[in-house]
Amino acid sequence: MPEKIKVVVNEDKCYLCGGCAGVCPTLAINVSPSKWEFFQDKCIYCRICIAACPVGALSAEPLGVGE
Numbered sequence: 001m002p003e004k005i006k007v008v009v010n011e012d013k014c015y016l017c018g019g020c021a022g023v024c025p026t027l028a029i030n031v032s033p034s035k036w037e038f039f040q041d042k043c044i045y046c047r048i049c050i051a052a053c054p055v056g057a058l059s060a061e062p063l064g065v066g067e
């Protein structure tokens with residue numbers, strides 16, 4: 001089981017291209033023309049999105065107990 005994380009976006013870097021949403025196997029990210037959204041309950045901690053972002057806008061934070 002991979003370490004539990006939450007995925008966070010750096011809004012200064014993200015240009016809402018939708019690439020991360022496109023590669024997420026569980027549809028845990030939604031990108032619209034106005035915002036980037038993450039759905040913790042769907043995330044399986046694979047980190048594919050973080051590797052896929054062309055501008056390095058995504059990072060992982062440890063998920064605390066109870067989050």
Ligand code: SF4
Binds near residue numbers: 047
């Ligand atoms: S870590 Fe994996 S499951 Fe979670 S949002 Fe990124 S691509 Fe989706």
Ligand code: SF4
Binds near residue numbers: 014015016017053054
């Ligand atoms: S791939 Fe990167 S730049 Fe594109 S929407 Fe996702 S976080 Fe933003």
